[in-house]
Amino acid sequence: VRNTETLFSLYILKTRQHSFNRIYHIEKGEIRCLNWSSFLRHPQMKYQRMLERLEKENKDLRKVVLQKDEKGIHQRKVKKSLIDMYSEVLDILSDFDSNYNTQDHLPRVVVVGDQSAGKTSVLEMIAQARIFPRGSGEMMTRSPVKVTLSEGPHHVAMFKDSSREFDLGKEEDLAALRHEIELRMRKSVKEGQTVSPETISLNVKGPGIQRMVLVDLPGVISTVTAGMASDTKETIFSISKNYMQNPNAIILCIQDGSVDAERSIVTDLVSQMDPQGKRTIFVLTKVDLAEKNLASPNRIQQIVEGKLFPMKALGYFAVVTGKGSAGESIDSIKDYEEDFFQNSRLLRDGMLKAHQVTTKNLSLAVSDCFWKMVRESVEQQADAFKASRFNLETEWKNNYPRLRELDRNELFEKAKNEILDEVISLSQVTPKHWEAILLKKLWERVSTHVIENIYLPAAQTMNSGTFNTTVDIKLKQWTDKQLPHKALEVAWETLQEEFARFMAEYKGKDQDDIFDKLKEAVKDESIKRHKWNERSMDSLRVIQHNALEDRSITDKPQWDAAIEFMEETLHARLKDTDCVINDMVGPDWKQRWLSWKNRSPEQHIRNETKNELERLLKLHEDHTAYLANDEVTTVRKNLEGRGVEVDPVLIKDTWHQLYRRHFLQKALQHCNLCRRGFYYYQRHFVDSELECNDVVLFWRIQRMLLITANTLRQQLTNTEVRRLEKNVKEVLEDFGEDTEKKAHLITGRRVQLAEDLSDGVKEKSSRYTECPCRVGLWGLQRDATESDTVLEG
Numbered sequence: 121v122r123n124t125e126t127l128f129s130l131y132i133l134k135t136r137q138h139s140f141n142r143i144y145h146i147e148k149g150e151i152r153c154l155n156w157s158s159f160l161r162h163p164q165m166k167y168q169r170m171l172e173r174l175e176k177e178n179k180d181l182r183k184v185v186l187q188k189d190e191k192g193i194h195q196r197k198v199k200k201s202l203i204d205m206y207s208e209v210l211d212i213l214s215d216f217d218s219n220y221n222t223q224d225h226l227p228r229v230v231v232v233g234d235q236s237a238g239k240t241s242v243l244e245m246i247a248q249a250r251i252f253p254r255g256s257g258e259m260m261t262r263s264p265v266k267v268t269l270s271e272g273p274h275h276v277a278m279f280k281d282s283s284r285e286f287d288l289g290k291e292e293d294l295a296a297l298r299h300e301i302e303l304r305m306r307k308s309v310k311e312g313q314t315v316s317p318e319t320i321s322l323n324v325k326g327p328g329i330q331r332m333v334l335v336d337l338p339g340v341i342s343t344v345t346a347g348m349a350s351d352t353k354e355t356i357f358s359i360s361k362n363y364m365q366n367p368n369a370i371i372l373c374i375q376d377g378s379v380d381a382e383r384s385i386v387t388d389l390v391s392q393m394d395p396q397g398k399r400t401i402f403v404l405t406k407v408d409l410a411e412k413n414l415a416s417p418n419r420i421q422q423i424v425e426g427k428l429f430p431m432k433a434l435g436y437f438a439v440v441t442g443k444g445s446a447g448e449s450i451d452s453i454k455d456y457e458e459d460f461f462q463n464s465r466l467l468r469d470g471m472l473k474a475h476q477v478t479t480k481n482l483s484l485a486v487s488d489c490f491w492k493m494v495r496e497s498v499e500q501q502a503d504a505f506k507a508s509r510f511n512l513e514t515e516w517k518n519n520y521p522r523l524r525e526l527d528r529n530e531l532f533e534k535a536k537n538e539i540l541d542e543v544i545s546l547s548q549v550t551p552k553h554w555e556a557i558l559l560k561k562l563w564e565r566v567s568t569h570v571i572e573n574i575y576l577p578a579a580q581t582m583n584s585g586t587f588n589t590t591v592d593i594k595l596k597q598w599t600d601k602q603l604p605h606k607a608l609e610v611a612w613e614t615l616q617e618e619f620a621r622f623m624a625e626y627k628g629k630d631q632d633d634i635f636d637k638l639k640e641a642v643k644d645e646s647i648k649r650h651k652w653n654e655r656s657m658d659s660l661r662v663i664q665h666n667a668l669e670d671r672s673i674t675d676k677p678q679w680d681a682a683i684e685f686m687e688e689t690l691h692a693r694l695k696d697t698d699c700v701i702n703d704m705v706g707p708d709w710k711q712r713w714l715s716w717k718n719r720s721p722e723q724h725i726r727n728e729t730k731n732e733l734e735r736l737l738k739l740h741e742d743h744t745a746y747l748a749n750d751e752v753t754t755v756r757k758n759l760e761g762r763g764v765e766v767d768p769v770l771i772k773d774t775w776h777q778l779y780r781r782h783f784l785q786k787a788l789q790h791c792n793l794c795r796r797g798f799y800y801y802q803r804h805f806v807d808s809e810l811e812c813n814d815v816v817l818f819w820r821i822q823r824m825l826l827i828t829a830n831t832l833r834q835q836l837t838n839t840e841v842r843r844l845e846k847n848v849k850e851v852l853e854d855f856g857e858d859t860e861k862k863a864h865l866i867t868g869r870r871v872q873l874a875e876d877l878s879d880g881v882k883e884k885s886s887r888y889t890e891c892p893c894r895v896g897l898w899g900l901q902r903d904a905t906e907s908d909t910v911l912e913g
Contacts, residue, residue, distance in 0.1 A: 179328060203331040207268035227493040228333040229486055230363045233374030234386050235339030238405035241441035242374055243336050245479035247324045249288040253302040254446045262305040263316040265336045272325030280321035314352040317359050330487035335363060340386045364393040368497045370489055371400040377410035387429045397432025407438045408460050421471040437482045438472055516873050527878040528866050535635040536852045539642055542622045543845045551833055558829040562610045570821055571693055580745050584811050591817055595668045604661040608652055611832040615840060616647055638865040646847040656835055663831055667824040671816055679798040682819035686791050694784040701777050705730050728764045729774045737782055747775050
């Protein structure tokens with residue numbers, strides 16, 4: 121015996137009814153022969169016996185306390201254990217968008233190994249229950265399984281998304297649990313695939329179970345066999361690398377001891393992800409088969425000493441996970457493992473050390489490493505978050521020194537109040553302002569129809585009776601089909617423009633540009649939801665029809681107003697016609713000399729045609745609106761005589777514009793004559809050569825516009841503005857409940873800074889925003905600090 125570890129081994133072997141004739145202890149170069157009684161009096165053995173007794177008492181006491189907690193006799197201050205909280209954080213973070221990769225920075229134990237290397241059996245030994253489906257040589261683990269181990273009075277298992285508890289002490293519940301895991305795995309695998317990256321979360325509690333979070337991954341394969349998807353090998357590698365690349369993950373590398381070490385695939389993969397071995401624990405399984413089959417046991421010693429594989433590890437363990445029978449219980453496997461190592465010459469000859477064998481020692485070592493990593497990781501991230509907090513505060517002070525730190529919700533409330541103030545201002549618009557805008561826009565909308573489809577066709581008739589008949593028919597058709605629709609369109613557009621104008625004017629009063637996108641969205645959504653009262657159209661049609669039926673001009677001011685309205689309209693049309701003619705014939709001689717412009721060939725032809733048609737109009741001032749075919753032929757021959765080839769269609773087109781100008785000029789002259797025609801109008805133009813029916817028409821149109829504008833203004837102020845205000849409030853309420861909508865509409869570096877500062881210490885990407893569980897890393901750090909005994913346990 122050369123060291124204390126071997127003394128412990130001898131003590132254990134002796135207590136297992138093994139006898140020794142003599143024990144030689146080498147200490148400080150002296151060899152002493154010890155009998156059994158003196159060996160037991162050795163100080164190291166005394167402490168070993170005391171430690172075993174205390175561990176047994178501690179285990180019994182903890183079981184009693186846990187049973188009391190479950191019955192409610194003793195209420196703990198912390199309702200959830202630290203491991204449960206930690207596992208819950210991992211589950212929540214794993215549900216987030218994978219682009220954040222937040223969960224990858226938190227520790228967990230990743231169990232990797234070649235297919236059928238025994239990694240699932242190792243995990244079952246740690247969990248102390250046969251909880252996973254089993255198969256003979258086929259792939260059983262088809263997706264990652266996250267197992268959260270914690271201590272409890274009863275040995276039970278439960279899925280994260282289910283309330284059912286499986287009693288692991290009952291064989292029927294164990295069978296049901298294995299079947300459920302298999303169903304979930306197959307359900308997570310997409311059609312045409314063999315494995316899935318979706319994680320299945322399972323909680324296992326029981327007395328004496330070491331607390332930790334483990335993830336069992338699909339076994340690494342070297343060859344894709346029949347029935348597997350072609351990318352199965354690459355997918356398994358990708359899943360394994362995704363978990364192992366977490367710098368805080370503990371890699372539990374499982375190696376099958378019964379096969380040649382050179383056939384191992386997983387060791388190369390692990391050495392790539394953790395070349396220094398700072399977070400890897402190596403586990404050699406099936407050591408019983410290895411010892412039986414290997415001619416040189418020294419090979420096992422080389423493996424557990426880290427000399428055979430190129431990979432490095434924190435620790436090396438050798439375990440036995442049963443005889444390979446699916447019906448073996450955990451207790452029988454434990455007994456078989458202990459019996460094997462008691463009789464194994466690997467331990468007896470010093471090839472393996474006592475602390476390197478059995479799954480119990482492995483479980484203790486992994487748990488200790490896991491919690492050490494958790495504490496270090498939490499503290500590191502806490503320090504990083506503190507530094508990030510300081511950076512955020514400094515950035516805010518330098519960039520926004522006079523602004524308060526309002527987060528997105530507070531900014532939304534501020535914008536909401538501003539928008540409601542703007543809507544209230546809309547109800548304070550004066551009736552005069554509404555009517556002026558409505559009158560102007562309504563006439564702009566219908567003026568073309570009035571001139572082109574009503575006035576001009578009627579004015580080209582030969583007598584007043586035909587004029588009035590044509591006007592009445594066309595006005596009736598217009599009122600029945602188009603006019604009410606056009607009027608409501610104008611009113612709706614006016615309401616939108618005024619709403620937008622008030623929001624733009626408010627913007628000039630120290631408004632925050634950060635609200636522009638939100639206000640625009642509220643405005644658009646409110647207008648989209650707003651529907652004009654359909655019943656108002658029928659009443660508006662009746663009002664407009666009655667207004668156009670009235671021909672009674674009561675006084676001279678109304679007559680003069682109608683003439684002024686008519687003159688303004690005709691002047692505007694005459695100006696537009698002159699512009700069209702000028703574009704047709706090109707620049708005149710003055711423009712050509714002063715601006716160095718020339719006529720195109722087509723413009724030259726148009727100009728010659730215009731001159732010829734003007735001579736025709738001078739000869740026949742009362743010409744009708746249309747040219748006869750013989751007149752077109754005459755004009756064409758005259759132009760050909762001057763060497764100008766012209767198409768008849770061009771002649772008619774040019775005539776249309778020239779006659780239009782001629783007619784408008786005559787109408788303006790007639791309008792001027794009608795200024796003194798009110799007296800004749802009162803006498804119904806009896807015994808008078810002057811007829812001013814066109815003035816009466818424009819008076820009817822003008823009066824209809826005034827009455828329509830007044831009616832629309834009443835609808836706006838009495839109904840529609842209030843309905844729009846209600847829509848705005850509803851939109852704001854909907855936006856306020858939609859977190860994604862607010863995040864889309866209220867953006868910018870200032871918002872992000874305020875969000876990070878108001879929500880506490882966060883990463884700059886706001887990874888924990890809207891997290892349903894506000895535990896976070898701060899909570900873990902706090903509980904870890906306040907519950908040192910939990911960590912130590």
